[in-house]
Amino acid sequence: MRPVAVIGAGKTPFGAFPDLDLRSLAVQAGERCLANGHVTPAQIESFYLGNFAGPAFVGQNHLAPYVSMALGIKGVPATRVEAACASSGSAFFHAWTEVAAGVYDLVMVVGVEKMTSQTTARTTEILASAGDLTGEIRAGSTFPSLFAMIARRHMHDFGTKREHLAAVAVKNHAAGALNPDAHMRKVITVEQALAGKPVADPLNLYDCSLISDGAAAVILAPLERAAEFTDKPVRVLGIGQASDYVALDQKEDITTFPAVRRAGETAYRMAKAGPDDIEFAELHDCFTIAEIIASEDLGFVKRGCGGPYAMEGHTSLKGSRPVNASGGLKSKGHPVGATGVAQIYDLVQQIRCEAGPRQLARHSLALAQNLGGSGATCVVSILGAA
Amino acid sequence: MRTGTVYTETMIHLAAEAFASEAPFQTAIVSFEGGGRVTGRILGDRVAIGDRVAEVELRDGVPFFRKTE
Numbered sequence: 001m002r003p004v005a006v007i008g009a010g011k012t013p014f015g016a017f018p019d020l021d022l023r024s025l026a027v028q029a030g031e032r033c034l035a036n037g038h039v040t041p042a043q044i045e046s047f048y049l050g051n052f053a054g055p056a057f058v059g060q061n062h063l064a065p066y067v068s069m070a071l072g073i074k075g076v077p078a079t080r081v082e083a084a085c086a087s088s089g090s091a092f093f094h095a096w097t098e099v100a101a102g103v104y105d106l107v108m109v110v111g112v113e114k115m116t117s118q119t120t121a122r123t124t125e126i127l128a129s130a131g132d133l134t135g136e137i138r139a140g141s142t143f144p145s146l147f148a149m150i151a152r153r154h155m156h157d158f159g160t161k162r163e164h165l166a167a168v169a170v171k172n173h174a175a176g177a178l179n180p181d182a183h184m185r186k187v188i189t190v191e192q193a194l195a196g197k198p199v200a201d202p203l204n205l206y207d208c209s210l211i212s213d214g215a216a217a218v219i220l221a222p223l224e225r226a227a228e229f230t231d232k233p234v235r236v237l238g239i240g241q242a243s244d245y246v247a248l249d250q251k252e253d254i255t256t257f258p259a260v261r262r263a264g265e266t267a268y269r270m271a272k273a274g275p276d277d278i279e280f281a282e283l284h285d286c287f288t289i290a291e292i293i294a295s296e297d298l299g300f301v302k303r304g305c306g307g308p309y310a311m312e313g314h315t316s317l318k319g320s321r322p323v324n325a326s327g328g329l330k331s332k333g334h335p336v337g338a339t340g341v342a343q344i345y346d347l348v349q350q351i352r353c354e355a356g357p358r359q360l361a362r363h364s365l366a367l368a369q370n371l372g373g374s375g376a377t378c379v380v381s382i383l384g385a386a
Numbered sequence: 387m388r389t390g391t392v393y394t395e396t397m398i399h400l401a402a403e404a405f406a407s408e409a410p411f412q413t414a415i416v417s418f419e420g421g422g423r424v425t426g427r428i429l430g431d432r433v434a435i436g437d438r439v440a441e442v443e444l445r446d447g448v449p450f451f452r453k454t455e
Contacts, residue, residue, distance in 0.1 A: 145413060
C-alpha cells in the first residue's frame with residue numbers, strides 16, 4: 001500500500017440555503033477544493049460522491065456524474081456511496097483504497113446533502129429510512145428516539161445524567177460560535193440545554209444535531225506526489241470502516257457500538273498509534289449521547305465514563321483532548337451526506353494551522369469518526385502532518 | 387401472549403410525518419422471556435427499564451405491549 005495524503009480541501013458554509021440546490025452546493029465545495037489543491041478538473045482520475053438521500057430530499061438520482069460533470073471532471077469513474085450519515089466517510093474510505101492500491105493517483109471525494117427544502121416531519125421520515133423499516137421504524141421510531149433509547153440505557157447502566165448530555169451541547173455550541181461556517185453560531189448555557197423542547201425522552205432539541213444544507217470536498221493523492229500540489233499535505237495515517245446490524249433491537253448491548261470499536265482498532269493499528277496519541281478529534285455527535293459513547297468506544301475514556309469526561313472539560317477547546325472544535329454536528333450543522341468529508345476538512349484545517357480563533361495548541365495527530373444510522377456503519381480516520 | 391421485560395424505552399414527542407397525529411407515544415425494546423428482542427409500542431401506563439410487559443395486540447406487524455404489574 002502507498003502512503004496517501006489529502007492535498008486539497010474545500011467546503012460550503014453549513015446552514016439553510018433556499019437559493020442553492022444540491023448540485024450548486026456540491027459544485028461550490030468541489031471548486032473550492034480544486035483551487036485549494038491547485039488541481040484542474042482534468043487531472044482528477046476518479047470521483048466519489050457521498051450522499052444519503054438526494055433521491056428522497058430533492059428527487060434527483062444518478063448523482064455522482066450529475067455533480068462530477070458539472071465540475072468539469074469528465075469521463076472518469078464517478079461513484080455514489082450511500083451509508084446513511086456515514087455516506088461521505090465511506091466515500092472517503094473507498095477513495096483512499098483506490099489511491100493506496102495504486103489504481104489512481106488523484107481522486108476527489110465530495111459529500112453533499114440538501115435537507116431544508118422539506119418540512120421537519122418529512123425530513124424525520126426520510127432520516128428514519130436509515131433504520132429498519134420492517135421493525136423499529138414501523139413501530140414509530142425516529143432517529144432521535146433510537147438514540148434516546150440508547151441514552152436511557154446508558155443512564156441506567158452507568159449513571160450518566162441529563163447534565164452530562166447538556167455539557168456536550170454547551171461545549172459544541174461554544175466551539176461552533178467561533179466557526180464562521182457553522183449553521184448555528186450561538187453560545188448556550190447549561191440551563192438552556194436542559195430546558196429544550198422535548199423530542200424523545202430523555203433527549204430534547206439541544207441534544208439533537210441540526211438539519212442543514214451543505215457540501216464538503218477533499219482530493220487524495222499518493223504522498224510522494226503531494227509536493228506537486230501543496231506545501232501543506234496532510235497524511236492519512238490510518239483508516240477503517242466497519243459494519244453492524246441496522247436495527248437497534250438486534251444489538252446485544254446498545255450502550256456501545258461494535259462498528260466504532262472495530263473501525264477504530266483498524267485505524268489505530270494502521271497508524272501505529274493509540275487513543276493516548278490522538279491530540280484532538282471530530283466525533284459524530286448526531287446526538288449528545290453519541291459523542292459520549294464514541295469517546296468511550298475509541299478509548300479516550302473508560303467505558304461508561306464518557307459523560308463525566310465531557311462535563312469535566314477534557315474535551316473542550318482548552319481541554320487535554322478537544323473534541324469537535326468545529327462545533328460538531330450540533331452547532332456546525334449536519335447535512336448528513338456531507339458530514340464525513342466535512343470532518344476530514346476540519347482536521348485538515350487544524351493540522352494546517354488554519355482554524356482561526358478556534359485553532360488548537362496541539363494539532364499534529366487527529367481522529368475523525370463518522371457514524372451511520374444507529375451504528376450500522378462507522379468510518380474512523382487518523383490524519384497527521386506529513 | 388408473549389411476555390417480556392423492558393430493555394429500554396422512550397416517549398416520542400416529535401414523530402415522523404406518518405405518526406405525527408399519534409404523538410406523544412411511548413416505544414420500547416422488549417426482551418422476550420424465551421430470548422430475542424423487538425421494538426414495539428406501549429399502551430396505557432408509561433413503562434421504565436426492567437418493567438414486565440405483555441403483548442396485547444399486533445397491528446400491521448407492530449407488537450403493542452402493556453405493563454403487567
